[in-house]
Every structure is written in C-alpha cells, then in structure tokens.
Amino acid sequence: MEFDENLSNEPLSPEQERLWFLDALRPGRPDYNVGQATRYLGALDVSVLKEVVADLAERHGQLRTVVVSREGIPHPKLLDPSRSTLRVVDVPPGIDPAGLVAGPISAQMAEPFDLSTGPLAEFTLFRLAPDDHVLFLRAHHVVVDAWSLGIISRDLYAMYDARVKGDRSAPFAVDMAYPDLVRRRAEHELKAAGSRERTAWVSTLGGIPRGELPAEPSAPRLAFDRQVIGQAIPVSFSAERVAALRELASGHRASLFMAMLSVMDILVLRHGGREQFLLGTTLANRSSVGAPDVVGLFANTLPVLADCSGDPTFAELLVRVRDATIDLLDNQDAPFLGLLQSLGEERIPGRNPLFDIEFTLTHVDAATPLALPGVECIGVDVPRPRHGAKFDLAWELTERDGIVEGCVEFDSTLYHPESIRAFIERFDRLLDAVIDNPDRRVSELDMLSPAEMSDLLRQATGLALPSAPVLLHDLFAAQALRTPDAPAVIDGDAVLTYRELDERANALAHLLGEEGVSTETPVGICLPRSAAMVVAVLGVLKAGAAYVPLDTSYPEDRLRFILEDSGAHIAITDPTHDHLVLGHAMPIYVSRERRPIPPVRVTAPGNLAYTIYTSGSTGRPKGVEVEHRGIAAYLLGLQDRIPLHAGDRVLQLTPFGFDISVTEMFWPWLAGGATVLAPANAREDVGLVAETCLTHRVTAVHCVPSYAPVLADALRDQADEPGMRVMLCSAEALTDTVMQAVYAQLPGIELYNVYGATEASVDSTVWRHLPGHPGPVEVGTPLPNTSIYVLDAAMNPVPSNTVGEIYLGGANVARGYLARPGLTADKFIPNPHTTDGTRLYRTG
Template sequence: MRSSPPGSASRSRVRCSKTQLSWWRERLDPNAILELPADRPRPTALSPHGARQTVMLPPALTQTLKSLGQREGKTLFVTLLAAFEVLLHRYTGQEDLVVGTPIAGRGRSELEGMIGLFINTLALRTSLSGRPSFRELMGRVHQTTVDAFAHQELPFERLVDALKPERRLSHSPLFQVMFILQNAPMPPLQAPGLVMEFQQPETGTTKFDLTLIATELPEGLRLVAEYSTDLFEPETITRLLAHYQTLLSGIAANPEQPISALPILPEPERHTLLADWNGAPTSYPRDACLHQLIEAQVARTPEAVALTYEDQSLTYAELDARANQLAWHLRSLGVGPESRVGLCLERSLEMVISLLATLKAGGAYVPLDPAYPQERLGWMLEDASPTVLLVQERLLSRLPSQSARVVCVDSGWADISSQPRHVPPALAGANSLAYIIFTSGSTGRPKGAMNEHHPVVNRLLWMQDEYKLGAQDVVLQKTPFSFDVSVWEFFWPLMQGARLVLAKPGGHQDPDYLARLISQERVTTLHFVPSMLKVFLEEPELERCASLKRVVCSGEALPVELQDQCLQRLPWAELHNLYGPTEAAVDVTYYACKVRESLRSVPIGRAVANTQIRILDGQLQPVPVGVPGELYIGGVQVGRGYRARPDLTAERFIPDAFSSTQGARMYRTGDVARWLPDGNIEYVGRADFQVKIRGFRIELGEIETLLAQHPSVRQVAVVAREDRPGDKRLVAYLVAAPEQTPAAAELRSFLQTRLPEHMVPSAFVVLEKLPLSPNGKLERRALPAPDLGGQSAGQPFEAPRTEVEQLIAGIWKEVLQVERVGLDDPFFALGGNSLLALQVHRRLKTALGTGLALTQLFQYPTVRTLADRLSKQEGTQDSAQTGRARAEARRAFTRRVSGGRGRTDSQDGDDSDV
C-alpha cells in the first residue's frame, strides 16, 4: 500500500478549511443584527444574566407537525426552525434572518464512538422575502440547513475571526438568537429501587438574547425559552411562547397560508387589543355643531368674560353678537355649508370672532398664517378655493393675488356692524366641514386635512369629561391657528364658560412673556410642544405661575427627563401627554404623567372616547403586545381626507376591516408604536421620511422637491439629525451641478421664499456624491455630520473685538455648541433656530441687564449687526450709573464664558474667536 506524501493530509485540511471559509463568507453579513423588541433599553455591555420558561405542546400537535414534515420530506428540526423564523419575522419585520444552532460535529462514522467534545455552532441564514407560504419557507430552511451542514467543519471561532464583525459588548457576533432541537433518544437511567430523569439545570445565565430549546418527549414537545433578563420581562417570554404555540397550531391547520397570514395571537389577546383597549363607547350628541355648543354656553352665562386680549375683553354675549354680525355678512357673500373661508389674521379678538362667525355662517375656516411665504400661501389658497378671505388690513400686502372676496375684519367693521346681532338660522350639520388645516406634503406642496363638526365635538366633549374645565378656569391660547392644537384652545373653554386669554402675536415664543401673562391672568390651562416646554422650564421664578392646574403636551415625543423636570418645577400642576395627527380631530390618545415613574419613554396613552387605535404590521394584521407596528386610527375622530387630493385620501384613509360599522375607515398615520402590557401605547418613531421638529410635522420630500428646483442643485437629500441629545435639526445634503457650488446663504434664501421658517434646513452640506447602498438606495446613515461652525455663508472669518461682540459670540458658542463664531456669521447659518434664539435672548437679557426684543435676533442675525444695534440702544437709554452696572454684568459674563481667565482669547492677541 502506498503511503501519502508527508504533510499531504495537513495540506488537504488547509484546502478544505479555505473552501469552507470562502463559502461562509459569501453567505453571511458579519454586521447583521436581529433586534427583538425588548422591554428595556439594550445596555452597552450585555450581562450573562438569564432565566428560563417552559411550556409543553400537546402530543396531538406534535404528531401533526411531524406528519407535516414527513409529507414534505423535511425533518421536525426544519419545521420547528421555520416556524421560529416566522415568529422572529413577525416580531421584527426583518426578512433576512440569521439563527444559530449547535451541531454534534460527528459527521463521520469513525467519530461516533470517540470520547470528547466535537460540538460546533452554525449560523443559518434564511430569506423570508416575497411573501412565501409556510410550505415554501420549509423548502428554503431545508436547503439552508443542508448547505450549512455540508460546511460544518469550520470552527465557529475561526469563522468569527475571519469575518471580523464589528465587536460590540451589547451583541453576540453573527447571530443573537439560537434554536436547538434535542431529539436523540435518552433511555431512562435505572438502579435498584431508583428511576432517574434528566433535568435541564437552571443556571441563571444565557449566552444569547434568546434561545429556544425544543425537546421530544413521550408526552409531547417541551419548549424552553432561555432569555436575557437584561432585555426581557418574564411576562414577555410567556407571551412569546404562547405566540409560538398559536403559530404552530395555525401551521398544522393550513401550511399553505402565506407566513404573513398565519395566526400568532391567542384569541384572548386579540380581543384585548382590538376591543378592550380602545376608547370607551360614549353617547355624546351626534347632531351638534361646535358653534351651537358655544351658543348654549352664551345662553347660560351671557355676562361672564369670554375672551381677553391684552387690555381688551368681550363677554360671552358680546362675542356672540359680533360673531353673529360677521356670520350674517358672510352669508350675504355666499358662504354656506362646505364653503371655505380663508383667515389670514394675527392673534387678536378679530381672530376668535372670525373663527366663530365662519362656523355660524355654515362654512369651514382655513387658517392662513401671515408668517408663511407668499408662494406657500398661494398654494394653500389655490387648493382651498375659499369663497371669502377674512384679513386684517395691515396684512393685505402679504397675500398673493387670488380671486376670493376680501373682507377686512378690522377697518371694514363699520359695514359688518350693520348686520343683525341674533344667531343666524343653522345651515351646517354635524357632518359638515368645520375646518381645513394644511400640513407638509411630500410632493413639494402642502396638503389640506379636512375635519367635520361631529369628530371635533366628540373630542372636546371627551376632553371636558376627562379634565373638568369650569367657569373659574382660564385657558391660554398661544398655539398658531395653523396648528390643530389651537382647535381645542379656542373652542373648549368657550363651550364650558371658562375665560380664553390670547397671547400677543409672537408671544408663544417668548417664555418670559408667557410666565408674566400666566401670572397676570391667572391662567390654569395651557399647551406646550415638548421642545418649547423645555425652554419654558428654564425660565427663572416659575413660582409666579402658581395658578397653573394642568399643562398639556403634544406635537412631538415627550422625553422622560422633560416630564420629570416639569413635575419637579411645577409640582402643583398636572402634566398630560396627548397624541394625534391633523388628519384626525386633534388628539386621539391621552396619558396622565406621574412622578417617579420608571419608564423608557413617556407613553402616549390610551384612546379617547369612541376612538379605536390599531397597531398593525405590513399586512394589516394586529401585532402582539410589545411588538412595534404602524399606528392606525379608527372610529369617530377620523377626518374626512385631503382637500382636492382623492388619490392621497384613498392611500391614507383605508377601509377599517376591524369595524362593524358599514363604510368605516381608518387613517394610516405612518407612526410606529407598540402596546405596553398595561394597555398604554408607546410611540416609537416614524415609518417613513416624515419627521416632527418643534411640534411641526414635516415631509422631508417637500423640502427635497423644492431644493431640487434650484439651478445649482443636481441631487439632494434632507434628513433630520440629532447629533446632540434634544437638538433635532434639518440638514440638507446636495450634489452641485457641474462647475457650481451654491452658497448656504443662497440656498437658504431660495427656500425662505417658499417654506416657513421651521422647514428651512439649519445646514447645507455639499458632497461630491450621495452615499448609496449596494442596491442603489440612499445610505442615510453614511451622511456626515454637518460642520456648523464652518457654515459662514462664504464670509471671511473676522474675530469679535469689542466687549459686546465678544459677549454675543460667547453666548452663541455656548448655545449653538460650535467651535467659533465670527463677526459676520449668520446665527441661522450656524445651526440656529427659533428655540435656540429664545435661549440666546434670555442669556443676553441676563448679561446686559437691559430690555431686548426677541424679534431683534431675527432682524440683526450676525454678531456685528446685533452688537451695533445693542450699542446704539444702550447709548440712547442708559444713565451713567446704569451703564456701569451693565458693563460690570457683561464683564462677569465674559469671565464665565472665557473659563475664568478674566479676558478672552482675542484680547491675548490671538485671532481665534471667543
């Protein structure tokens, strides 16, 4: 017999190893992550702490599953693994899954009798794309398993070392979930008078996020879930095992079903989600209109003060009479049911009179914010096609040309006052249109969301049942009326005999003014978007706001830290977190915040009366408790749709398959949420490219569409970044046209003529090309963070020199968190926005000890222009003594921002900024 050449066996093993490694390289993504929905935030370093839960499947179900595998020529391992992957897919929405499994490592007959540990680990990657049936998925899993077993000889440790995945202490490499089937027969161990049974020990540890261990026993199939206690509560794993058992029963009954249609919810849980946890059925009037409920209150308290604006007030009777006169005038101009009336007004008595008069006339109001660019107002007027346009004379120049009849409600009141003062006969009904509020649209134009009287009445009557507003209450109206929160601010207090106080135009952005107004008018109820609440809570002497009884938050996610801060700084006031899109009648869920509550985020709560919340997967199936899905709104408060946009209405307002009401629809919000075990809802994020910034809903596609129209822009992508916690801002990335590099100031100016301030990006980043993924899609995560300190709009850097310039620059650096600020760097080009301007305003007032209007920060947006303005202002207002005090305050502030050195870097002769 010829012997092999020396070393040939070793070389053969090396070649085999290289071949196997090459095969695994082609099939595994070293950085793929399976993120199961967890109960706790994933720690930066996952501990080995774990626990186990066990469930026993009935023998009949086990036998049915084995028979299914035999008919298909597949093993029980393949059947159970395929079902487990369906469950993981339904939990995560991921279609590309990697699950680990151990293998005995005795693939050769000569190894069977050897003593030793030969176990290896395989990473099984399966695609669940294309909506396969379960039978088809079994085939995919079978092929994956056969191929992996044929390449089992490469040790898992070598595979990890070769693929070099990004090492994280928070995740195990290559896979995070394992599946094990133990089906080797183990005869019982017996001794005289003693029968022994194998039991899996409870070690209190785990190696992975989740391991499912299936063991064949004579009495059926035992399932053991071993899980990380860093991530999961025991109740979550109990539900997971119940979902897996329900799924296996559905597979046994019909393996031909698409995996997306297989049942995973036990019937009791399904009933809880679709019925028990929805808004309570409540018998509110179904034939009432908004203005009729206010008219009823007028009859009850005609002489009570209804409305206050600065030094002006109107009683309920006076407000009603003036609104009646304007309503009769609107009727004479052709306004009736379904007529739209445009309102281009600043906050004032005339605004409230006009809103109420429009409804009394039978029409629907359309708010037109006079701060919007003319082009945007033009689009809104074109879509709304109002019959009449109500305006204050001073705002006429801001309106684009249009065909509606214009009525000046201030200078033209002499004509209006000749109309009758009694209530005009009702024309509109509960199903008539009440208002159209425009929101951002992905096509480059805003879209008008329509709501009828009945849904809004339901919302306001629920609010009264929940919060019990009384005649002694005072509600502050400060939200721009182009934002749907203003609907309850205006109408709820007037329905209940409370007093409505109007903030001055622009006052909603000035926390010092708001605190003084709350104190002066004894305000009990007001609303904040969370970003503005954060600024307000930084205001000193909030004790003067002791009249506050309830603070309502909505418009964007409420951080836990901000909730806690509010409850600490305003301990005498309730804090409520509400949620709802413009396409519904204001808010649809509510949550009462609690002190020292252990939460990962503040819930948006439960559905309001007569409203249903569905959280569904991509196939419109309810998701289990704890699993994220898209939030849909059903019931009374669903809006009518979008004005003049039937295609978009059909896309977003879809038939409600879960409702017993004929023709019921539900609104697809695009928000991702999940049910918490107590029935509250946790907001997770967005499913699309829509974002919320400072309470405003923004379609990134609208900004991209408009920016792409600039002649110097070839490609563009806009994202919302939060590079610093709590500082979310819009950033535009663009590829310039050949031989053109547009300046940030030019692009900003271009957008400011078309978009409101909150939709103009803080930064513009020019790239040679946009980063793309292998399939050609934009790789948003690869977009670089903007260099805000370098956004000088093309101006050469010039360091601040005077004391006032250094003071302003130092404050800007602190607030904007940029490296340097030059004399001619525009505040907004450095990443500023209206909320950051509020912080600058407060600090400048403190440092200067002088009056400073917030609008001056917008009028004088550079250090140079603002310093010049402040110096001239001081020169005309200060006495010598006051001037010396302010100079000392400036020097103290300068010492603080320069690190206590007593002088700035530029005073040392350095050209760097303060």
C-alpha cells in the same frame, strides 16, 4: 500537577476558543456547565465502575483536558490520568433522588469551573442505599457537547460490561484523537474560507438584522455591565402534534427541525416586523471522518437566515427554511469568530454578535443515558444552572420517543416570565395553525388566542360617550347661552365676553352669506393671533363654511398655494396683511358690528369645519379636511378625560396653521373658561409668554416637551405661585428629564402626554404622569369615542410591546385629503375590526 507537554502547543478548536474567551470575559459563571445523571437500582459493582471511569479518561483525552494561557494565547493540556477518578458520596438518610437533585447535584451544577486547573469532567456516585445509586457527570462545555454524552454513555456501558465479564484488557483506542481532528479541520478551513461556496453563503448573511422578540420597555439591553440573570420555562409538544408536523415537513422534503424553525420564524416576524433576519442554531458539526466517535466540543452555533419576504404561505416558507438549513449544514464547520470577521460585525456592548435568539432541536435516542448492564437504569433530569443566560432567548428542545420537550431559557433582566409564557403560547397556536392549513399565508395564521385578541381590541377603543354628533360652533353657542357675560377671549387688555364674541361672529357670518358663502365654502383666514382671528373662525363656521388657516408668517408662495389648492376665493384679513391675499382671493375685513341672531344655515355634523394644510416636509402640503363631528367628538372626549372649569384659562400659543390652535380656543369654551391669546411675537420670547400667563391667570397650556421646562422656569422666576395647573405635551418624546424639570418648578401641575394627528382631529390618546411613579412614558389610552390600533402588515393587532403600525380610528377621523382621492384611499381605510362602517387613519 503533571501535564502532557506534547499537547502544550496545540491550538484549541474555534468553538473551544470562543468559550475560553467568554469565560475570560465573564469569569466565575456556570453558564456552560453540562450535567447528566442516572439512577441505578440493583447490585452495582462500584469498584468496577471506578476502573471504568479511569478507562474513559484514558480513552477520551478531552475528559482530562484543561485550558491554559501562554502569552495570552489559550492552549489545551492533559492532566495525568490519575486525576480522573470516581468520587463516591454516601447520601444521608431521608434524602430521595428528588432531594439529591435539588440539593447536592444542583449545588455542583452551580459551581463554576476553573478552565486552567480542572478537572473539567467529574464523575460522582451518590449512594442512597446499598442497591440504590445515582451516577452524576458534571463537565464544562469546553470539553464535551451533547453528542459527547452519548459516546460516554455507550463506552461506559461497553467497558463496564467487559469488566464484569472478566475482560481486564486496556481500553480500546479511538481511531482519531480530538487534537488530530482540530488540526485536520484547520487545514480544511484554510481551503474552504476562500471558496466560492463559503463566500456565497456568507454573502447571504451580510447586512441582515438580528431577529428579535420584544423585550420589556425598561430592559437595559445595551448596558455592557448589566447583570444577566438566567431563567427557564419548560415546554412540551405531544407525540401527536410532533407526528403531524413531521408528516407535513416530509411532504416538502424537510425535517422536523426545519418545520419547527419555520414556526419560530413566523413568531419572530409577527413580533418584530422585519421580513428578513438572523436566528442562531447549534449544529452537531460531526461530519468529519472519525468525529462521530470522539468526545469533545464540536457543536457550533451559527446564524441561519430567515426569509419571510413577500408574505409566503407556510409551505413556501418551509421550503426556504429547508434550503437555508442545507446551506448552513454545508458550512457548519465555519468558525464563528472567522464569520464575524468576514461579515465585519461590530460588537455591541451587552449583546451577542449576529443574533439574540437561538433555536435548537436535538434528537436523542431512546436509550437511557449512562446505562449499565445488569441493573435497572432510570434517567434523572439535571437542572441547568441559571446564573446567566447565553442568549437573550434560547429555545432548547429535545426530541425523544416522538415527543419534543425542553425549555425556553431567557435573560430575566430583559424579559418577564409572563412575556415568555405568552411567546410560548403564541408559538403553540402558530404550530397548530400551520398543521391545520399549511397553505395559508404567514400573515393570516392565528397567533393570538380569542381572549388575547379581545383584550387588545378592548384596549384599542376609548369609552363610548352617549352623545349625538354636534357642530363645532354649537359647542360655543351653548356655553354662550349659559354664561353670556363671562370672558371668552382675552387679547392683552381687550376682553370679549361670550355674548360679544357670539354677536360679532354672527355679524361676520351674515356678511359672508351676502358674498355667497354657504355650506362647505372654503374661506381663508389671514390674520395674526388676535381677537379678530377668533371672531373670524366662529364667523366662518356660523356661515356654514369651512375655514382655511393662512398663517401670516408663511411665505407668500405657500399662502398662494393654499388659496389655490383649497379653492378659497374669499379671505378674511386686515389692511396690514391683505397684500398676502390680494390677486388670489377677495379680502373681507372683520368689523366691530354685532348681530344677536346668526344666519340660517343648513350645516350637518358631517360637513367640513376646517381644512388645515400639513407642513409639506415629505412633499407638497396636503389639505386635511376635518368635519364638525370629528373635531367636536375630540373636544368632548378631551373635556371628559381632563375636565376644565369655569375659572380655567387656556393659553392660545400655537400658530394658527396647526390644529392645536383649535384645542386652545374651543376647549375652555366647553366649561365657560376663556382662551388667552399670547402676543403675536411671543413664541420666541418665553419671558413674554410667562408674563402673559401670570397677568391673565392662565391655568392650562399645550406645548412641545422641549418648551415645557423652559416655560416652567420662566413662570417660577416671575411668581412663587404661578397658578398653572394643567400642561399638555405632544409632537416630541416626553422624557423623564423633561418631566422632572417641570415638576421642580411647578410641583402641583398635572402633566399629560397626548398623541394624535391632524388627520384624526388633533389628539387621540392621553396619558397622565403621576409624580413618584417611575416607569416608561406612555402614549396613553384612547380618548372617548376614539380608538388607536397597533397593527401588522396584514391588519392584525400585535401584542403589547410589539412593533407595528399605528392606526387611529373613531369619530374623530378626518374626511380625507382635499382633492387627493388616491392618497385618501391609501391612508383612510375601512376598519376591519368593527362593523359600524368607521374608518382608520394609517399614520405610517
């Protein structure tokens, strides 16, 4: 092999150096193969075409350039012109052009190049018949770009035409060779890199996150060694739509590309939630003198800023995109690697630097590629190899004859084809929406089809149970009538039956009434976990009042704040803890008195059942006012989804100041089961908790995921058959590690992930994990009579697997925050997706 040593010390262009680096990083891949093919019908002079191919390589040195490494630094070298030949292949009978593309051409496109040996541009003529040929050019992107293919086509036509007319002169020389342009550009870059203009442009990109379209939940995005598998889905936009969008763009002194990029910005915004982000685009980068006529890699892929802040109209966004694109064009020769250094970008394994999504629109003249005079020329589509994908998503579009066509190439280890089709359909809808009304704000543009919108709203809403609103304590009273002698509360050795608990609560309710307690009167309960605490809860409810939990473990200043803020002038306590309320509320003590008849009170489902204070971790504690109808609807929905039975016993382990304690008390009462009170100091002693569960045959527990495997271990240490059959987890992420640890000790247990908020009466969704069914842990589906929405800033439902804010709705939504009307109005809002006047709680 002979090389032109005059080029051995020349540098590569920044774009070539980047591709060489990518090839060295992941060798043996055809990701950057470029192909072009044309079918010729008629009398083709093959001998002349062979001469022309040799002349092309003589004229354009990049067609016979390879890249070799010297001491770890890549350099271009020229192969001898004799290496650049036209290979003629006789195609077996029966293979038509479609079969040729599907067979030999696709096979060649899938073959990787060796950048150091070459040749990196190969011409093959497939002879289907004496008057039917297909000319195929396969090259590596390191030596040609899309613009170069146009130059090759032009020169091929001119040289062939001259030869068949008898002109045998040497091929005309180019004004400037590719290496000359690389040197000139390097000199220019030394001046531009530190210029005010370049510095200002780079500063606009600093700290801006990459735009994203959500990948599949299980996608291994950050795995450095993941196997990238490329696929592509075709897209097409009609001449009518393209013309309308072009007209819209021209009215704002923008191009078709700028308009389509603006639509892409909206698509990413509506899926990712970020108002500013970076996308990538590929520029021809042919502004240098002489560059338009030179074959070589000039195309440069750079980030472009998307700024959708402030919810602009499409017309306003288009102007922003126009200005950002102009800034980009002014800096289109900025070396990508140099830009990374300027921005201080750190490489993330498994990800492209700066951007994951590329959007490119190329204009192609109507002329047929690789055209020749005297024969009929028909363009042949050459499929790109899909061994890998250069980006997570690449929208590669071409405008020809007023039609925009192309494909969306994607990494199929990150995206399923149906997800990509959904993105394309939403892009289509947005495009039509902006053409229809460019003055609508981007948040208002229709992105989802009516069918998709209907499906999302259906998924957001739980089953509607046909039940009238009820009072929380009436749920207990109904069961007390059915099973009066069954155990309702187990507190160590003490057991209260439904009748005993009911009658003791009645007696307390009468006492409270004598002290002036009536509908919605706030009454504090300052008792440790005990049967007396449960009596107090029911007694307050039967009196028509709303109980306010005062956890005895709270600091005195927090208890004092809750009493003052809630307006509770009465607190049910005991002699051991009355010092916590004395001076702030009148203490009342729970007695063993029993009365069979409750006091007569006018309490409606819309009245308060309790006020629970949040932790105050984000500010002063807030009292959440929960009505009877909300907490009752939640409990009935939970029992519908996870039915308990008369023999079930639920552990009451959660501190009284948290609303899960309501679940632990009232849920088993819906089925005639019992609540088992853990010893007051048991939470820090998992062995004691396990002993309590085994002693009293607890069958259901609600805990945080981190506690679940610890409790499972303790249960199994003390018994071969612990008897636990239901476990609910919430408040932390439930991981596969936790679930497997629980199953290892309690193989038959039903394990649920539940999600909710105090402001929506404990929990709103439930999801059961089935052992042996791999997949991501889910928040679950709404409980009956509840709803959960994921909405964007404009209250639009977002597609599945898309960033948005969670809103909880349905019958279980709380009244609001006590004495905080402004905060209540901000967090509890009308539901825009129903007409029944219900509200949503904005979780934040």
